[in-house]
Amino acid sequence: MxxxxxxxxxxxxxxxxxxxxxxxxxxxDKSMSHRALMFGAVAIGETTIKGLLEAEDVINTAKAMTALGAKAERGADNVWRVQGVGIAGLRSPDQPLDFGNSGTGVRLAMGLMATTPLTARCIGDASLSKRPMGRVTVPLSQFGTTFEASEGNRLPLTLHGAKNPVPVTYTLPVASAQVKSAVLLAALNTPGKTSVIEPTPTRDHTERMLKGFGAAITVEQREDGRHITVEGQHELTAQAIDVxxxxxxxxxxxxxxxxxxxxxxxxxxxxxxxxxxxxxxxxxxxxxxxxxxxxxxxxxxxxxxxxxxxxxxxxxxxxxxxxxxxxxxxxxxxxxxxxxxxxxxxxxxxxxxxxxxxxxxxxxxxxxxxxxxxxxxxxxxxxxxxxxxxxxxxxxxxxxxxxxxxxxxxxxxxxxxxxxxxxxxxxxxxxxxxxxxxxxxxxxxxxxx
Structure with missing residues (x-):
């Protein structure tokens, strides 16, 4: 318990x-642990993860990936193995996805699900349910995703993934690695090129790890900030991760x-x-x-x-x-x-x-x-x-x-x-x-x- x-x-x-x-x-590292599980879930093959943070936030992400059709479990050797389903392979979960206390978990997962035609209800504990989700639902809606959120754009929230997602260009209004990552993950199963413009640099674990999984991603420094572009619908390849x-x-x-x-x-x-x-x-x-x-x-x-x-x-x-x-x-x-x-x-x-x-x-x-x-x-x-x-x-x-x-x-x-x-x-x-x-x-x- x-x-x-x-x-x-x-x-x-x-x-x-x-x-x-x-x-x-x-x-x-918590940021890498969440991402290793999620990217492994939509890669082709088996991703192995050593040193995964086995705290409640990350375990909730592992359970959510399993509920979405991937399989994430720890072996007797303490190595986690994730059986991926491909970028278009996630399916509607039978039960609500409980992200506990984790803003990173729920916001990144919403991005991951946003461009697959599935329906998922996202819930969290009392603390997470007070936190605003509009900062990710607004950009994700531009792909064609729809949301039924609680008052104030909060959890519990139901996500309906876009059937025919369209690529977007999104400039971050505030420096947030979570919002940036949600948009980049939504781009994975979207045809064409999606770009995030980041006026102030934030944590770049998503870009680094996506590149490692074989995503078609480029990062360019321009006058108005970092331009991160993902060309969608390229499959990811399973990796061995040491956190x-x-x-x-x-x-x-x-x-x-x-x-x-x-x-x-x-x-x-x-x-x-x-x-x-x-x-x-x-x-x-x-x-x-x-x-x-x-x-x-x-x-x-x-x-x-x-x-x-x-x-x-x-x-x-x-x-x-x-x-x-x-x-x-x-x-x-x-x-x-x-x-x-x-x-x-x-x-x-x-x-x-x-x-x-x-x-x-x-x-x-x-x-x-x-x-x-x-x-x-x-x-x-x-x-x-x-x-x-x-x-x-x-x-x-x-x-x-x-x-x-x-x-x-x-x-x-x-x-x-x-x-x-x-x-x-x-x-x-x-x-x-x-x-x-x-x-x-x-x-x-x-x-x-």
């Missing part, structure tokens, strides 16, 4: 640690080591795709002692080991141009900023208003609850550093990254921090608590000594 469906909240408390030590591996560690998950032990005195850790096998290293660049700029060791290539992506030691950080201005490469990492960056000398200002954060929660408001409330002075606007946040006193209880709003960020804060706070509910951590990082405690962290139930 899934942790997120337990009725009772699971509060946790985090206390000051004496220094984190060890070599660890974090879960496989590196997720930089968004590595962010938590990395910041924990930087702010906890006496720490010295190595986080192995982390993806270093340049569209995902914004947080590492920012923390180094703040004075963080982070050294990338053993750089190498794996599956078209650069990977390496992160050697992190506790450091004295200082506040900086983080420009809006960096936001797309680290949009999920602002909660944990805000925690790092609370331990830095001086003020850190983060700009270009409007995307955080439509994440699992209004993530910007939730982060600011959590910081203030733990004695950290802040100020903010629609798309910016300023954090006054100097150390987090702690002592506050953080409302997570069913958001896994809020929960993990403030549990990291407690490891270096003067008192402790607590979160009201930790169940949703399982959506991306099932062994978060065990991994940090194994290095010397002190995270446990509120009544634990």
């Amino acid at each position: 899934s942790n997120t469906h337990i009725a009772e909240p699971l509060p946790l408390i985090s206390r000051k640690a004496q220094g984190l030590k060890g070599r660890i591996r974090v879960p496989g 590196p560690g997720d930089p968004s998950s590595a962010a938590f032990p990395m910041v924990a080591a930087l702010i906890t005195e006496g720490s010295d850790i190595v986080i192995e096998n982390i993806m270093l795709n340049p569209t995902r290293t914004g947080l590492i660049d920012t923390l180094v700029e703040m004075g963080g002692d982070i050294v990338i060791e053993n750089r190498r290539l794996a599956g078209g992506e650069e990977v390496g080991d992160l050697h992190v030691r506790s450091s004295r950080l200082h506040g900086i201005r983080v420009p809006a141009s960096r936001a797309p490469s680290m949009i999920d990492e602002y909660p944990i960056l805000s925690v790092a900023a609370s331990f830095a000398d001086g003020t850190t200002r983060m700009e270009g954060l409007e995307e955080l208003r439509v994440k699992e929660s209004d993530r910007l408001a939730a982060v600011e409330a959590g910081l203030q609850a733990n004695g950290v002075p802040t100020s903010s606007g629609r798309d910016w946040l300023e954090v006054q550093g100097g150390g987090a006193p702690g002592g506050g209880k953080v409302t997570t709003h069913m958001d896994h990254r809020i929960a993990m960020s403030f549990l990291v804060m407690g490891l270096a706070s003067r008192i402790y921090t607590s979160v009201d509910d930790s169940r949703f951590i399982a959506t991306s990082f099932p062994d978060f608590t065990g991994l940090l405690n194994g290095m010397g962290g002190r995270i446990g139930p509120p009544d634990a000594k």
